[in-house]
Amino acid sequence: MVDTALTRPSRAQAPPPPPRARRARAGQGIAYLFLSPWIAGAALLTIGPMAASLYLSFTDYNLFDPPEWVGLDNYTTMVTGDQRFWHAAGVTTRYVLLSVPLKLGLALAVALLLNRSRRGVGLYRSAFYAPSLLGASVSVALVWRAMFSTGGTVDEALSALGLDLGGWVDQPQYALYTLVALAAWQFGAPMVIFLAGLKQVPRELHEAAAIDGAGPLRRFTAITVPMLTPVILFNLVLEVINAFQAFTGAFVVSSGRGGPSDSTLLYPLYLYQRGFTDFRMGYASAMAWVLLAVVAVITALVFRSARRWVFYAGEEGR
Amino acid sequence: MPRLARRAGVPLTAALLLSAALAGCGGGASDDGSVTLRFVWWGNEDRAKVTNQAVEEFQRRNPGIKVETEYSGYDAYFQKLSTQVAGGAGPDLLQLDRATVGEYAGRGVLADLTEHVGGHIKTDDIPDTLLAGGEVGGKQHAIPAGQTTQMLVFDPAPFTAAGATVPSAPGEKWTWAQFAEAVNKVGAAGSVAGTTDFGWAVDWFEVWLHQNGEALYTGDGKLGFDAAKLTEYWTMVSALRPGKGATAPEVTTKMDGSVQNSGMVTKQSASEIGYDSSLTGYFTSYGPTVRTAPLPSDTAESGMAALPPVLFGVSQRSKHKDAAAKLLDFLVNDPDAGKVLGASRGVPPNSEVREQVCGAAVDATKLVCDHESAQEDKIGPSFGPWPTGSAAVKRDFQRTYDDVIFNRVGIAEAAERVVRDAEQALGS
Numbered sequence: 170m171v172d173t174a175l176t177r178p179s180r181a182q183a184p185p186p187p188p189r190a191r192r193a194r195a196g197q198g199i200a201y202l203f204l205s206p207w208i209a210g211a212a213l214l215t216i217g218p219m220a221a222s223l224y225l226s227f228t229d230y231n232l233f234d235p236p237e238w239v240g241l242d243n244y245t246t247m248v249t250g251d252q253r254f255w256h257a258a259g260v261t262t263r264y265v266l267l268s269v270p271l272k273l274g275l276a277l278a279v280a281l282l283l284n285r286s287r288r289g290v291g292l293y294r295s296a297f298y299a300p301s302l303l304g305a306s307v308s309v310a311l312v313w314r315a316m317f318s319t320g321g322t323v324d325e326a327l328s329a330l331g332l333d334l335g336g337w338v339d340q341p342q343y344a345l346y347t348l349v350a351l352a353a354w355q356f357g358a359p360m361v362i363f364l365a366g367l368k369q370v371p372r373e374l375h376e377a378a379a380i381d382g383a384g385p386l387r388r389f390t391a392i393t394v395p396m397l398t399p400v401i402l403f404n405l406v407l408e409v410i411n412a413f414q415a416f417t418g419a420f421v422v423s424s425g426r427g428g429p430s431d432s433t434l435l436y437p438l439y440l441y442q443r444g445f446t447d448f449r450m451g452y453a454s455a456m457a458w459v460l461l462a463v464v465a466v467i468t469a470l471v472f473r474s475a476r477r478w479v480f481y482a483g484e485e486g487r
Numbered sequence: 488m489p490r491l492a493r494r495a496g497v498p499l500t501a502a503l504l505l506s507a508a509l510a511g512c513g514g515g516a517s518d519d520g521s522v523t524l525r526f527v528w529w530g531n532e533d534r535a536k537v538t539n540q541a542v543e544e545f546q547r548r549n550p551g552i553k554v555e556t557e558y559s560g561y562d563a564y565f566q567k568l569s570t571q572v573a574g575g576a577g578p579d580l581l582q583l584d585r586a587t588v589g590e591y592a593g594r595g596v597l598a599d600l601t602e603h604v605g606g607h608i609k610t611d612d613i614p615d616t617l618l619a620g621g622e623v624g625g626k627q628h629a630i631p632a633g634q635t636t637q638m639l640v641f642d643p644a645p646f647t648a649a650g651a652t653v654p655s656a657p658g659e660k661w662t663w664a665q666f667a668e669a670v671n672k673v674g675a676a677g678s679v680a681g682t683t684d685f686g687w688a689v690d691w692f693e694v695w696l697h698q699n700g701e702a703l704y705t706g707d708g709k710l711g712f713d714a715a716k717l718t719e720y721w722t723m724v725s726a727l728r729p730g731k732g733a734t735a736p737e738v739t740t741k742m743d744g745s746v747q748n749s750g751m752v753t754k755q756s757a758s759e760i761g762y763d764s765s766l767t768g769y770f771t772s773y774g775p776t777v778r779t780a781p782l783p784s785d786t787a788e789s790g791m792a793a794l795p796p797v798l799f800g801v802s803q804r805s806k807h808k809d810a811a812a813k814l815l816d817f818l819v820n821d822p823d824a825g826k827v828l829g830a831s832r833g834v835p836p837n838s839e840v841r842e843q844v845c846g847a848a849v850d851a852t853k854l855v856c857d858h859e860s861a862q863e864d865k866i867g868p869s870f871g872p873w874p875t876g877s878a879a880v881k882r883d884f885q886r887t888y889d890d891v892i893f894n895r896v897g898i899a900e901a902a903e904r905v906v907r908d909a910e911q912a913l914g915s
Contacts, residue, residue: 232573233594319737339737341893425562426882429740430889445566447879448594 226455231448243455254456256431257439264345264435265412268352273404276356277397280363281389294364301357310351310421314338317347317422338422341432348433351418359404366400367393398479406471413464416441436460522810523553528582528797529564531746533767534831541824545817552810561745565878572596572802579805580814583629583798585620585870586878589708592623593875597800598808600627607812609820612837616868620795623872630819631795633764633833634841636866637694638858639666639682639780640751640769641758649676653758655780657861666783667727673757674731683750683759684733684892686724687742689884691760693870694782695720698790708874710909717902721891725898736892742885746772763858764796764833770851779858781865789865796833830855879912880905 201208226243228236247254283294303309316322319336327334337343374392383391394401416437419427427434427442440460444453528538535558542554557578559567565587571577583591591597604610604627610618613631621629639653646653651669654661661669670681685691693703702711727733734750741748746768750756760782761769769777784790799818801811818824825840830852835841845856859866873880887905890896896904 231594232569233596335737339740341889341895424741424743425566426886428886428889429736430893430895431886445569446562446882448569448590 222454222457225451226458228451229449230451230454232450233448236451239451243452244459247452247455247459253431253434253439257427257434257436260345260432260434261413261415261436264348264352264415265409267345268349268415269405269408269412271349271353272356272408273359273401275353276359276404277363277401279356280360280367281393283360284364284367294361297360298357301355307417307421310418313347313351313418314422317350339429341428341430344423344429344432347422348415348418348435351422352412352415359408362400362404363397366397370396395480399481402471402475402479406468409467409471410464413437413460413467521551521553522807523555524580524807524810524814525555525557525578526580526811526814527557527564527568527578529559529561530582530831531768533771534558537828537831538818541818541827542814544823544827545814548817549810549813552814554814561743572804575804577802577804579802579807579811581800581802582632583800584796585794585798585873586881588621588629588798588800589623589872589874590876590878591800592626592628592872596803597623597628598803598805600630600801600812603801603808603812607809608816612820612839614793614836614838616793617795617836619871620869621798621800621872629795629798629800630815631836632797632799632819633795633830633836634793634859635762635764635796635833636793636859636862637691637782637791638761638763638766638862639758639782640761640766640777641682641780642751642773642776643778644776645673645677645679645757649673651681653778653780655778655861658864660781660789660865661783662785663723663783664785667732670727670758671730671732674727674733677757679754680734680738680750680756681727681732681758682734683742683756684724684728684736684739685760686721686733686891687739687885687888688744688760689881690762691782692717692720692884694790694792696790697792697867697870698784698786698788700786700788702870704874704877704913706871708876708913710880710906710913712906714899714902714906717905718899721888721898721902725891728892736889739892740889762794762796762833763855764830766855766858767829767831767851770854775850777854779854779861781862789862789867791862791865792867792870794869795836834859874913876909876912876914880909883908883912 225236227238227240229239229242230236279297283290283297300309317337318324319339321336324334324336334340334343337347370393374396375388378388378392414437415435419433419435419438420441423429423433423438425438425442425446427438436456437460440453440456443449443456526542528534530538538558539556542556546552546554558564564582568577568581577596583597588597600608600621608630610627610630614634617631617634618627620631621627623629641653643653646669649672651672653669673679673681689703696702696712696716699716701716705711724733728735733739734756738750738753738755742750746752746761746765749759749761751759752769752772763779766777766779781789782791799815801808801815805811818828819835820837820840822840822843825835825837825844826847828835829844829848834855835844844852845860848856884905887896887901887908891898891901
């Protein structure tokens with residue numbers, strides 16, 4: 170090391186890399202080698218298809234014939250001439266607005282319950298987390314459909330209580346709520362993150378507040394929630410993005426049709442229909458890019474708003 | 488050496504993976520000269536069982552040809568098929584229906600079978616009216632896998648209990664008003680609706696149009712009806728709902744043309760309009776008490792037609808078109824195949840095979856044969872294949888009818904929307 174310091178070249182000369190850097194570069198080579206499968210995968214399976222889909226979004230492509238360049242036609246048709254596009258966008262907005270707060274609320278509530286050391290708490294944590302592992306699967310969506318259809322468990326239970334609504338999945342005014350319930354039921358992932366966040370809340374703060382006479386509710390709103398805001402932000406962003414992409418549940422519950430009467434026609438489902446049942450891949454690609462843009466804008470807005478309500482420990486009050 | 492191994496490792500692995508992937512795309516002739524065909528269809532378990540039996544017999548007779556089969560439900564079938572075809576991994580022999588044969592032939596997916604006809608594929612005993620169902624643009628793109636016609640399938644018990652009569656003897660017919668009276672009686676009497684609401688399927692509207700001297704599509708693939716006609720038809724069907732003559736919207740919205748999801752098999756109606764090729768399904772899923780009747784008509788025309796329920800086509804990209812044509816011919820024309828397949832895709836298209844199958848028929852197959860022969864003099868020629876874009880028309884038709892039954896839109900406005908959407912779908 171001393172040696173290097175003595176012979177360090179002036180800036181004007183072409184600097185031969187010091188051994189440390191050379192070693193680092195060699196290390197980089199190995200790193201790249203190990204990364205190469207991932208890089209190849211990203212290029213082949215992510216960037217390539219994305220570029221292809223961007224290109225296709227400017228074409229008329231029916232899967233069988235070669236794509237035909239149509240410029241912005243797909244985008245203009247979507248915005249000006251496609252009622253179902255706007256309908257699907259509306260259904261998705263409702264779905265996001267209903268399912269995300271419900272899911273996060275449930276996740277936080279259960280995380281609070283499970284944030285105590287009791288006997289068997291590990292079991293409960295696993296039990297509440299399990300639906301998240303199963304949730305995206307087709308089989309659960311099938312069970313959901315059976316439960317909420319006419320004569321299903323939920324219908325029977327509600328009838329027993331005197332609420333004769335019929336099956337939810339078969340009626341346009343209720344069908345979307347089945348999907349919202351399916352999403353909310355999978356609160357396990359945000360719950361685990363909330364739990365981790367709750368563990369970070371310093372116990373001294375609670376103790377100090379308790380000594381000052383703050384009740385549990387006050388301690389929750391004045392200490393727990395502010396300390397948890399970074400975690401809330403994280404979960405919110407993640408869940409909003411997820412909710413915009415919700416597909417499996419709607420696809421299975423409505424047999425791929427988005428029915429009854431288009432009431433469960435989530436945006437990704439309509440995209441899928443355009444691509445795979447109407448053979449309009451170009452149009453579907455354009456829809457995908459619009460979705461990407463909208464989700465990006467909404468995520469940016471959420472991050473922006475975060476300045477007003479997210480509190481990072483170590484920051485002084487502003 | 489370790490250095491070399493490390494350097495060579497990545498490309499080597501990549502090459503291995505690539506070759507494995509390419510091999511996976513396989514199919515094709517293997518070293519011993521044998522040929523592997525992929526044959527796909529949609530349908531229920533019954534159809535799968537007999538089809539696989541027939542395929543086994545074919546393989547036994549043609550040791551050089553190996554057949555891989557695959558089947559699924561209707562929707563899943565076409566979603567998978569279109570993706571596979573687009574990716575260049577389509578099957579060699581595939582099943583199509585009237586809505587898709589025009590679609591796939593028009594898009595160049597199907598091989599022109601004209602050159603095989605008379606060679607590998609014999610069509611001498613298949614009626615021309617039926618063959619016309621596989622003719623797109625003047626060329627034979629698919630061969631009918633059977634013959635079917637429309638029917639009203641019903642359970643006599645609830646009708647008798649309600650004091651309603653159904654004309655099921657050969658030669659008998661009824662009007663739409665008589666039909667409405669009968670199903671309304673059943674609806675008023677029992678716990679089930681008289682019939683499954685049939686306004687959702689463009690197929691039955693097509694029959695009604697033919698009864699009135701019109702058609703769903705013109706000869707050159709344009710829309711053959713206007714919004715006024717559809718309004719008239721949907722108004723007639725909708726009049727059945729209030730009296731429980733037809734099923735409630737929650738039931739109707741679930742219809743997808745499959746027997747297992749139908750209103751009758753799920754015990755929510757006492758009858759429904761269908762194709763007689765589905766009778767085997769009703770027989771096993773509903774029970775052997777089912778009977779058939781002709782569709783009602785207010786004119787001299789029954790509107791019923793001899794249609795190919797499904798057709799077989801050979802993929803344009805298949806490397807083994809001859810072998811695929813051979814398998815197709817076997818399924819359609821071979822007496823042994825006919826014996827095994829029975830009426831699982833309607834009565835056999837080959838008239839000799841049909842005679843033989845119907846002569847020995849029992850149970851469900853007998854029902855199909857009986858319906859075909861009872862209606863024989865009323866069944867008109869095939870309506871021909873539907874044009875490119877008709878699959879979208881069929882879907883839009885059902886979706887819009889959903890809006891009608893849930894009172895989200897008026898019938899006249901809905902009919903106009905169907906016409907507008909259809910003109911767009913057919914134009915593209």
